[in-house]
Amino acid sequence: MSLIEKIFGRTEPSPPVRSVGSAAVARERLQIILAHERGDNNEAAPDYLPALQAELMQVISKYIRISQEDIKVQFERQNKFEVLEVNIILPEK
Amino acid sequence: MARIIVITSGKGGVGKTTTSASFAAGLALRGHKTVVIDFDVGLRNLDLIMGCERRVVYDIINVINNESSLNQSLIKDKHCDNLYILPASQTRDKDALTLEGVERVINELAKDFEYIVCDSPAGIEKGALTALYFADEAIVVTNPEVASVRDSDRILGLLASKSRRAIENLEPIREHLLVTRYAPERVEKGEMLSVNDVKEILRIPFIGVVPESQAVLQASNSGTPVIHVNGADASDAYKDVVARFLGEDRPHRFLDVQKVGLLKRLFGG
Numbered sequence: 001m002s003l004i005e006k007i008f009g010r011t012e013p014s015p016p017v018r019s020v021g022s023a024a025v026a027r028e029r030l031q032i033i034l035a036h037e038r039g040d041n042n043e044a045a046p047d048y049l050p051a052l053q054a055e056l057m058q059v060i061s062k063y064i065r066i067s068q069e070d071i072k073v074q075f076e077r078q079n080k081f082e083v084l085e086v087n088i089i090l091p092e093k
Numbered sequence: 094m095a096r097i098i099v100i101t102s103g104k105g106g107v108g109k110t111t112t113s114a115s116f117a118a119g120l121a122l123r124g125h126k127t128v129v130i131d132f133d134v135g136l137r138n139l140d141l142i143m144g145c146e147r148r149v150v151y152d153i154i155n156v157i158n159n160e161s162s163l164n165q166s167l168i169k170d171k172h173c174d175n176l177y178i179l180p181a182s183q184t185r186d187k188d189a190l191t192l193e194g195v196e197r198v199i200n201e202l203a204k205d206f207e208y209i210v211c212d213s214p215a216g217i218e219k220g221a222l223t224a225l226y227f228a229d230e231a232i233v234v235t236n237p238e239v240a241s242v243r244d245s246d247r248i249l250g251l252l253a254s255k256s257r258r259a260i261e262n263l264e265p266i267r268e269h270l271l272v273t274r275y276a277p278e279r280v281e282k283g284e285m286l287s288v289n290d291v292k293e294i295l296r297i298p299f300i301g302v303v304p305e306s307q308a309v310l311q312a313s314n315s316g317t318p319v320i321h322v323n324g325a326d327a328s329d330a331y332k333d334v335v336a337r338f339l340g341e342d343r344p345h346r347f348l349d350v351q352k353v354g355l356l357k358r359l360f361g362g
Contacts, residue, residue, distance in 0.1 A: 023283050024283065027286060034243065
């Protein structure tokens with residue numbers, strides 16, 4: 001490095017544009033995955049849902065012939081409400 | 094009333110124990126009687142970072158099981174008068190760390206200490222949940238890197254749902270974002286997430302940045318919290334963090350690439 005360079009700094013081309021760096025990719029990936037994970041609210045869905053679904057299936061099967069796919073059990077959190085939605089599709093006669 | 098602060102992150106290796114040691118030492122340097130508890134049962138390391146590993150006789154599990162008194166288990170720090178360390182057990186079963194037991198220990202400590210700093214283990218299992226359960230404040234240690242940011246986000250979810258304050262519907266835990274291992278020159282090149290990126294994603298109040306620093310490894314080699322290494326950038330950064338935590342308004346440093354002065358350029362750094 002010459003003395004001139006030492007004093008005035010190297011004349012380098014302008015610094016690389018930020019958006020071409022991998023940090024921008026990292027930011028975008030994080031925003032997408034976290035929006036997904038926060039939206040999912042993994043913790044909100046209680047882990048008894050599959051058992052609940054299986055037991056409902058047993059009870060209903062005593063009276064009506066239905067299949068596993070005809071029972072949908074879903075849990076949702078909307079603001080301050082927790083909604084347990086049970087949807088049973090009865091077979092056509 | 095003692096304040097209980099958890100140092101947490103989700104991800105391992107981001108600087109929780111380094112931060113716990115220097116933050117607790119910083120509070121003590123400012124004249125506050127402080128105790129720092131290692132919650133990492135089975136993988137204790139705070140004692141090594143604080144340089145008191147050879148003085149551990151009893152640990153927190155002994156206190157919980159009534160095998161030793163609290164005073165027998167507390168280790169007085171060799172650098173600060175106001176600082177004590179409560180080590181984790183290296184050999185006992187993790188399940189011995191019960192919420193009831195920890196509550197009893199914390200209540201007893203609260204009679205004597207102004208600040209109780211809880212060094213959380215990595216992960217989101219029982220140890221980490223126990224460390225954060227009683228917290229009034231949380232310092233979320235995050236590296237400017239995708240895995241660390243995601244895990245911090247997860248921990249924020251747990252602070253808001255699994256802590257005592259959340260469960261008992263009290264005022265929420267005060268959260269502070271601490272970005273560690275920060276390299277402004279890499280941020281400038283677009284190779285590393287900036288502090289603003291991390292702040293924007295995690296959306297909690299920002300308490301400061303600790304630059305990537307050679308002093309951290311040197312300090313841990315010798316068992317001295319890095320805050321005691323006067324003149325080191327990481328030491329200044331932690332002193333700022335402690336001051337801000339105590340309510341002082343300090344301008345943020347270490348965010349930009351240090352401009353080399355004319356004299357330094359001429360005569361070398």
